Amino acid sequence: MVLMVFAFYDEAFSSKPYNRLVHEKSPYLLQHKDNPIHWYPWGEEAIAAAQRENKPIFLSIGYSTCHWCHVLEKESFENEEVAALLNEAFICIKVDREEHPDVDQFYMNVVQAMTGRGGWPLTVVMTPDKIPVFGGTYFPREELIKILGSIRSAWIEQPEKIKEVGDAVRKFIEAGDRISTKSVPLDETMLKDFYKKFLVSYDEINGGFGLAPKFPPTMKMRLLLRIAQRTGDQHAIKMVESTLEHMARGGIYDHLGGGFHRYSTDPIWLVPHFEKMLYDQAALATVYLEAYQVTQKPMLESVARGILDYVLNDMTGPKGGFYSAEDADSEGEEGTFYIWSDAELKKILTLEEYQLAYKIFGVTSGGNFEESGKNILHLPKEIDWKTNASLEVKNLKKKLLEIRGKRERPFKDDKVLTAWNGLMISAMAKASQILQDPNYLAAAQKSAHFIKTYLYEKEKLARRFRDGEAKFTASLDDYAYLIQGLIDLYEADFDEQWLGWAHRLQKKQDELFWDEGGYFFSEKTGSLLPGRNKRFEDNARP
Numbered sequence: 001m002v003l004m005v006f007a008f009y010d011e012a013f014s015s016k017p018y019n020r021l022v023h024e025k026s027p028y029l030l031q032h033k034d035n036p037i038h039w040y041p042w043g044e045e046a047i048a049a050a051q052r053e054n055k056p057i058f059l060s061i062g063y064s065t066c067h068w069c070h071v072l073e074k075e076s077f078e079n080e081e082v083a084a085l086l087n088e089a090f091i092c093i094k095v096d097r098e099e100h101p102d103v104d105q106f107y108m109n110v111v112q113a114m115t116g117r118g119g120w121p122l123t124v125v126m127t128p129d130k131i132p133v134f135g136g137t138y139f140p141r142e143e144l145i146k147i148l149g150s151i152r153s154a155w156i157e158q159p160e161k162i163k164e165v166g167d168a169v170r171k172f173i174e175a176g177d178r179i180s181t182k183s184v185p186l187d188e189t190m191l192k193d194f195y196k197k198f199l200v201s202y203d204e205i206n207g208g209f210g211l212a213p214k215f216p217p218t219m220k221m222r223l224l225l226r227i228a229q230r231t232g233d234q235h236a237i238k239m240v241e242s243t244l245e246h247m248a249r250g251g252i253y254d255h256l257g258g259g260f261h262r263y264s265t266d267p268i269w270l271v272p273h274f275e276k277m278l279y280d281q282a283a284l285a286t287v288y289l290e291a292y293q294v295t296q297k298p299m300l301e302s303v304a305r306g307i308l309d310y311v312l313n314d315m316t317g318p319k320g321g322f323y324s325a326e327d328a329d330s331e332g333e334e335g336t337f338y339i340w341s342d343a344e345l346k347k348i349l350t351l352e353e354y355q356l357a358y359k360i361f362g363v364t365s366g367g368n369f370e371e372s373g374k375n376i377l378h379l380p381k382e383i384d385w386k387t388n389a390s391l392e393v394k395n396l397k398k399k400l401l402e403i404r405g406k407r408e409r410p411f412k413d414d415k416v417l418t419a420w421n422g423l424m425i426s427a428m429a430k431a432s433q434i435l436q437d438p439n440y441l442a443a444a445q446k447s448a449h450f451i452k453t454y455l456y457e458k459e460k461l462a463r464r465f466r467d468g469e470a471k472f473t474a475s476l477d478d479y480a481y482l483i484q485g486l487i488d489l490y491e492a493d494f495d496e497q498w499l500g501w502a503h504r505l506q507k508k509q510d511e512l513f514w515d516e517g518g519y520f521f522s523e524k525t526g527s528l529l530p531g532r533n534k535r536f537e538d539n540a541r542p
Contacts, residue, residue: 017087020045025466026096027413028064032073036083039094042103047528050091050128056155056162057130058090058148061097061104061122064413065275065327067334068138069121075141082145089152090125097122098324098417099464102475102522106529111135113172125151130530131166131173173531191227198224198239206268207243213273215263216247218283219538225290240291241300248303251368251376254338255361256401258310260284262328270378271369274328274335274410278315279541281307282423289427289434299385301435308431311424312443314412320446321416321454321465322424330410337410339374340400341367348403349396356396360388415466418455418474421447422481423541429485429492444489448498451482459508476521477541479509 020040021033032039040046050057060077062069076082086092097104097120104122110132112118118137123144125134134151154162184190198220201209208214221240228236247253250269252261259281261272285307292300315323330337342365346354357363361377369376379388387393425444432441455462455470461479463472486502489495513519520532 021094025415025469025471026064026099026464027411027415027466028062028066028069028096028098029094031064031070032077032094035073035077036080036087037077037092038087039092042093042095042100042528044528046091046093047128047130053091054128055089055091056133056151057124057126057128058086058092059095059107059122059124059126060093061095061107061124062120063097063325064411065277065325066120067273067275067328068119070329072121072138076139076144079141082141082148085145085148085152089148089155091128098413098415099472101419101463101477102527102529102533105521105533105535106531107132107135109533110169110172111137114169127162127166130528131170133162133165133169170530188230191223191230194223195227195233195236198236202239203267207239207246208267208269212267213263213265214267214269215540216252216260216280216284217243218280218287218540219542221287222290225287225294228294237291237294240287241295241297244288244291244300244303248299249379249381251378253303253306254310255377255379256397256404257314258306259314260307271376272335274338276310276315276326277540278311278322278324278417278420279423281311281315282420282427283540283542285311285427286430289430293434298389302385302389304431305435308428308440312439316443317414317416317450319454320443320450322421322447324413324415324417324420326412327410330408335369335376337404337407339367339369339372339376341372341374345375349399353396353399356392357400359383360393360396415464416450416455417464418451418461418478419463419481419541421451422478422483422485425482425485426488429488432492441492444485445493448486448489452501459504461505461508473523473526475523476509476513476519476535479505479513480519481541483509 017038019033019035019038021029024030024033024041029041040049046057095103107124108118108122111122111124114132114135121138123136123139124132126132134147139147198209203209209217209220221243224236224240227233247260247269250264252264252269252272254261259276262275262277262280263273265271265273285304288300288304288307291297292304311322314326317323328334340363342363345357345363349357360379360383361375362368362380363375363377367373367375425447428440428444428447431437432444451461454465457470461474461482462470463474463478464470483502483505486498486505490498490502509519512523513521515534518534518536521535522529522532524532
């Protein structure tokens with residue numbers, strides 16, 4: 001009888017409307033746990049509720065260090081009017097894209113096909129069988145209220161129109177499931193075509209490719225280095241070297257703490273979007289190391305060390321797992337942690353130190369960051385790298401870093417992701433070889449041991465570890481990036497355990513993801529998605 005009472009209580013409580021994110025471990029979901037919205041995490045309970053109540057699903061996808069995700073929450077998800085509308089007419093699901101990259105990628109592909117663009121926060125309205133009928137990114141509150149009201153009305157009054165849109169999207173999804181690739185010859189013709197495209201979009205003045213906003217073109221630069229190796233083309237090396245130098249001089253690089261911010265909002269790499277992502281550090285450390293191998297320029301070694309030391313100092317857990325990201329915002333504003341007013345520098349520095357900062361970091365009384373009047377530290381082109389590496393400048397940086405450390409630090413997302421750790425294992429292992437630094441090898445080994453201990457069970461990987469919990473089915477990138485990391489680690493320390501583990505993981509990857517014409521990104525079994533995707537292009541990650 002007692003068991004029956006408890007069972008009844010649990011069932012009643014589980015069906016009661018409330019914000020279920022309070023039970024989650026994801027820092028992003030926990031940021032939303034106090035919203036007045038009855039959020040569900042991604043899972044069977046939410047889908048079952050939508051089917052039972054015949055309500056459309058409002059799906060919101062983001063991540064903890066996403067600036068516009070914070071804006072959307074503050075404007076809309078903390079608002080009682082928006083919450084009342086969502087709670088009445090929708091089943092609301094919140095997804096951390098870093099925990100569920102398969103969900104994010106699947107719905108991002110659909111939204112991009114529907115609207116021609118994508119980004120985060122990703123906003124999707126879909127049927128109870130998870131077929132999207134509306135999609136977009138960030139919407140201001142009043143616009144979001146109008147959209148939700150229109151969809152609520154259409155759901156009740158025009159179900160045939162909803163079905164028509166859903167059927168069209170379903171056909172798109174089914175076509176994607178059947179996609180296969182034709183065989184093409186892998187010869188130098190392909191490399192020549194890439195090279196021609198690079199030449200057209202290359203920014204001769206500022207480095208990089210295309211217009212603002214500028215993201216670090218890590219994969220393009222690595223390809224250019226390989227084209228140069230094959231052909232002897234020195235211009236390919238020049239494009240890489242110039243881009244890497246301009247980035248390292250700009251505000252996109254943290255001249256005090258090391259590491260790179262996400263991207264530059266301008267063409268000259270000065271004003272960044274200030275979040276720092278682990279995968280960017282891994283990719284950029286790797287390309288700086290490879291460029292250093294080719295050119296032996298000390299600047300490239302210095303920046304690579306700056307990136308890796310930042311990860312060791314600020315992004316590594318006590319057991320060796322690498323953390324995911326640091327936010328752009330602190331004290332309610334973007335970039336506050338990193339910028340300096342002229343008056344503040346005059347107050348905290350001696351006259352000689354201030355004059356040096358004015359010269360080395362391009363400080364001005366009016367500032368260079370939006371309307372704040374504050375300065376993003378950067379290295380003007382007239383300052384050579386030898387001066388930047390002088391003891392005098394190092395002491396100035398050390399003093400400013402200590403003072404900055406007393407400020408409110410941006411939020412750190414301390415979850416450990418298998419895929420991103422795989423990328424950083426590669427970078428650390430390569431650095432240990434190229435720079436002959438045992439600290440980087442030890443970091444790579446420790447991360448690999450962490451994943452094997454906490455994120456690997458019964459020959460399968462898990463996606464995420466946080467707060468004592470390993471959870472979520474691994475995606476293709478978890479296997480692929482970790483396999484590459486283990487191979488690079490074996491090449492650094494010749495410990496055969498890494499090669500053996502990589503071989504077992506490759507067999508499991510083939511079993512779970514392989515399809516004629518490539519690998520699916522998600523597993524077939526256990527997935528709640530209505531379809532599976534394949535990825536054929538590089539972006540910030542390979």
